Amino acid sequence: MKIVIQRVSEASVVINNSDVASIKNGLLILLGIINEDSQEDIDWLCNKIVNLRIFPDKNGVMNTSLKASGGDVILVSQFTLHASTKKGNRPSYIKAAKPDVAIPLYEKFIDTLQNVLQKPIQTGDFGADMKVSLLNDGPVTIIIDSKNKD
Numbered sequence: 001m002k003i004v005i006q007r008v009s010e011a012s013v014v015i016n017n018s019d020v021a022s023i024k025n026g027l028l029i030l031l032g033i034i035n036e037d038s039q040e041d042i043d044w045l046c047n048k049i050v051n052l053r054i055f056p057d058k059n060g061v062m063n064t065s066l067k068a069s070g071g072d073v074i075l076v077s078q079f080t081l082h083a084s085t086k087k088g089n090r091p092s093y094i095k096a097a098k099p100d101v102a103i104p105l106y107e108k109f110i111d112t113l114q115n116v117l118q119k120p121i122q123t124g125d126f127g128a129d130m131k132v133s134l135l136n137d138g139p140v141t142i143i144i145d146s147k148n149k150d
Contacts, residue, residue: 005141011074012074027049033096042108045144
């Protein structure tokens with residue numbers, strides 16, 4: 001699994017001109033899934049997300065976790081995170097898991113993240129044409145791949 005975490009002052013998701021998710025301070029997380037992903041990847045990433053110290057403490061230093069900050073989360077599925085651009089100018093998405101594999105893992109990711117964070121999160125709609133807006137705070141943007149554990 002690959003995620004892009006963006007610390008935001010606000011973020012929202014609109015589908016068919018309807019607001020489906022909206023937060024103030026917290027994280028907008030884009031999630032890409034491949035066939036080889038498993039519950040182990042989900043558990044590792046969810047623990048990393050919740051405990052990553054990327055929110056400012058009282059001195060303005062990035063030393064506070066999502067859990068400690070009380071921030072909210074929007075999680076959006078994004079198969080294009082696994083694009084290959086090695087050949088030509090048209091990206092290949094062959095590594096991205098098909099919906100029959102990706103949807104159950106996406107749903108498990110939502111459940112696991114809510115359990116680890118101990119509060120509900122908001123989401124986009126898997127496979128929908130979404131309009132995602134955000135005000136990146138910092139800016140802070142971090143890419144994490146569960147296969148590399150970087």
